[in-house]
Amino acid sequence: MMRPRREFDPSSVWAQRLRQLEQRLRTKEERIVVLETENAVLHLKLAEYQGLAGRSTNEVLQLYAAHGQQMEFQKSSVLTQLHGAIKRLKQDLKSLHSFALELSKGFQLESKTCLYQVLAAVQGIQLQNEAMQMFQIKAFDLEQSLQEVTEKYENEKQKRKVLHNSLIELRGNIRVHCRIRPLLPFDDGAGPSQDRQINFSEKVAYAADDETVLVKCSRPGHVSVNKTFQFERSATEAWSCHSCTDPSCRCAWKKWPQAELGLRVYNELESQDAVFADVSPLLTSLLDGYNVCIMAYGQTGSGKTYTMLGPQLEGNLAFAIEEESELGIIPRATQEVFRLISEKPPGSCWVEVSVVEVYNNEIFDLLAKDSCGKLFGVKRDVVTTREGKSDVPLLTHETVENASEFLHLVNKGLQLRVTHPTLVHAHSSRSHLVVTLTITTVVFGDNFGTLWEDEQTSQRLNKEASFTFPQKMKDNKSTSSSRASSPVQLEATEKMKQVKTRLQLVDLAGSECVGMSGVTGAALRETSFINRSLSALADVLGAIAEQRAHVPYRNSKLTHLLQDSVGGDAKLLVMLCISPGQKYLTESMQSLGFGTRARQVQRGQVKKKNFPVLSRGK
Numbered sequence: 001m002m003r004p005r006r007e008f009d010p011s012s013v014w015a016q017r018l019r020q021l022e023q024r025l026r027t028k029e030e031r032i033v034v035l036e037t038e039n040a041v042l043h044l045k046l047a048e049y050q051g052l053a054g055r056s057t058n059e060v061l062q063l064y065a066a067h068g069q070q071m072e073f074q075k076s077s078v079l080t081q082l083h084g085a086i087k088r089l090k091q092d093l094k095s096l097h098s099f100a101l102e103l104s105k106g107f108q109l110e111s112k113t114c115l116y117q118v119l120a121a122v123q124g125i126q127l128q129n130e131a132m133q134m135f136q137i138k139a140f141d142l143e144q145s146l147q148e149v150t151e152k153y154e155n156e157k158q159k160r161k162v163l164h165n166s167l168i169e170l171r172g173n174i175r176v177h178c179r180i181r182p183l184l185p186f187d188d189g190a191g192p193s194q195d196r197q198i199n200f201s202e203k204v205a206y207a208a209d210d211e212t213v214l215v216k217c218s219r220p221g222h223v224s225v226n227k228t229f230q231f232e233r234s235a236t237e238a239w240s241c242h243s244c245t246d247p248s249c250r251c252a253w254k255k256w257p258q259a260e261l262g263l264r265v266y267n268e269l270e271s272q273d274a275v276f277a278d279v280s281p282l283l284t285s286l287l288d289g290y291n292v293c294i295m296a297y298g299q300t301g302s303g304k305t306y307t308m309l310g311p312q313l314e315g316n317l318a319f320a321i322e323e324e325s326e327l328g329i330i331p332r333a334t335q336e337v338f339r340l341i342s343e344k345p346p347g348s349c350w351v352e353v354s355v356v357e358v359y360n361n362e363i364f365d366l367l368a369k370d371s372c373g374k375l376f377g378v379k380r381d382v383v384t385t386r387e388g389k390s391d392v393p394l395l396t397h398e399t400v401e402n403a404s405e406f407l408h409l410v411n412k413g414l415q416l417r418v419t420h421p422t423l424v425h426a427h428s429s430r431s432h433l434v435v436t437l438t439i440t441t442v443v444f445g446d447n448f449g450t451l452w453e454d455e456q457t458s459q460r461l462n463k464e465a466s467f468t469f470p471q472k473m474k475d476n477k478s479t480s481s482s483r484a485s486s487p488v489q490l491e492a493t494e495k496m497k498q499v500k501t502r503l504q505l506v507d508l509a510g511s512e513c514v515g516m517s518g519v520t521g522a523a524l525r526e527t528s529f530i531n532r533s534l535s536a537l538a539d540v541l542g543a544i545a546e547q548r549a550h551v552p553y554r555n556s557k558l559t560h561l562l563q564d565s566v567g568g569d570a571k572l573l574v575m576l577c578i579s580p581g582q583k584y585l586t587e588s589m590q591s592l593g594f595g596t597r598a599r600q601v602q603r604g605q606v607k608k609k610n611f612p613v614l615s616r617g618k
Contacts (some may be wrong), residue, residue, distance in 0.1 A: 176595040178576040182268035182301040187581040204579040207267035276332045293504040293565035298577030299587035308507040330505045334401045352397040352438045355413035358558045359431035360529045366413035367396040377416045384558045390563040397440030429528040433507040441499045533558040545600040
């Protein structure tokens with residue numbers, strides 16, 4: 001059902017509209033009243049603030065005025081100070097100006113003086129330069145003259161050495177070289193029976209030059225006496241005492257001519273190379289048909305084993321060959337021998353080696369083997385053959401083909417050598433070591449001439465020798481019982497002959513003083529045998545030097561073993577090893593005395609083994 005439609009009344013609408021406008025008008029009027037009130041309040045505050053601003057402006061102006069007055073006051077005080085400073089600076093400048101003028105005048109005067117001095121100095125330098133040039137010309141002339149004189153001296157010295165060598169060979173004299181080792185740490189200590197007032201570390205033995213040994217002999221309360229040992233005999237005489245072993249005593253002084261020691265004296269700075277350079281010419285003689293013996297003699301701890309073998313490994317007597325420059329005479333001589341053999345036709349030479357030691361006057365073969373092939377050192381004996389030569393029956397000879405095999409064998413033998421520590425030397429050798437290289441050279445024919453004429457001769461020798469050399473030698477395992485029953489027998493071949501030469505390398509045990517070495521028991525017995533054998537060697541040299549009818553070779557196994565080298569036809573070189581310290585003065589003088597006796601030996605001209613070879617016609 002539809003509602004009844006109401007009729008529209010415009011008057012009510014307008015009346016309602018009018019009421020709304022009137023209400024809004026009242027609201028606006030109320031707002032106007034509020035705003036007017038607030039405006040009046042703000043005008044009051046503005047007036048108040050304007051009053052405050054006026055007062056603040058006055059205060060600021062006052063402050064500005066006060067600040068201006070203060071600044072003016074400060075400016076006036078600073079200006080006053082600046083004015084005073086300026087005045088002082090002006091005064092300083094005036095004084096400095098006057099001082100500068102004085103300095104300038106003084107500098108001018110000094111510069112003129114210095115200029116005059118420089119000119120004078122330049123003139124003096126020019127004069128000195130002219131004089132220096134004259135001196136340089138004279139010095140150059142003197143240097144040339146000195147060089148010429150030096151060259152002449154060296155040439156004459158070499159000629160003298162060659163002539164002296166020739167004279168030694170003609171007279172059969174023994175070459176004696178002397179080597180002085182450096183001072184070592186153990187030289188500082190004094191022995192138990194030594195005089196504590198003596199400085200035992202003092203050096204008393206010197207190499208004055210390459211031919212002279214100077215020994216300073218002194219003791220507390222006595223006049224110092226210098227003794228010289230030279231290689232040439234001289235009218236000059238040195239003092240020496242012959243009645244006792246103390247070189248410092250004056251109980252029976254006698255005049256003793258300077259000892260002729262040999263061709264060379266080595267100081268403590270000279271190397272193993274320098275020592276071997278003077279030894280190597282003897283090895284050439286070995287392949288020229290001469291027997292050669294090189295022997296090291298001296299007190300214990302004087303450097304004999306070092307000279308002959310080289311440095312030793314700690315606790316092991318094998319060669320220490322890490323430093324080739326430190327190798328001794330034995331390994332170097334072997335290398336040189338095999339080098340010389342390599343220049344010969346192949347198969348023309350072979351080398352056998354034997355190693356023995358003389359211990360407590362007994363000879364031991366250090367290369368002998370037991371049933372298991374182990375080296376154990378067998379006692380041997382030395383005999384004299386019908387020809388008057390010394391021989392060791394049943395001595396082991398091993399064939400070697402190069403230096404390495406030789407060193408290997410000698411190393412094995414050295415492991416059996418007897419050593420014992422003493423107060424003087426931690427690895428003192430208690431035996432004499434004799435290493436012998438026997439070189440057999442195969443030649444054929446009956447005439448003398450050049451050994452190998454051409455290649456065909458060499459080839460024919462190799463062909464024939466291949467059927468006559470022992471089969472064991474080819475396998476490098478050759479062992480011989482003795483020299484008399486050598487494995488190389490070529491006499492059955494009429495055209496071929498063999499010539500044997502020997503190189504003996506001897507490292508003697510060192511003489512020692514029991515009170516200094518401190519040995520007891522078995523070591524004391526060893527010392528007794530060592531000293532007796534060395535004394536026997538000195539007696540043999542003395543007998544030969546005095547040309548006695550009887551030479552006591554058989555007083556010791558050592559001298560009996562070395563009979564052919566010392567008194568026979570071998571070229572013998574004795575290497576004296578000397579300790580330079582005051583502690584060993586007596587022993588050093590004894591060693592030099594031994595060298596003196598050795599140089600006095602005249603055995604006649606050394607004999608050369610004949611080399612029969614093919615002539616050119618063959």
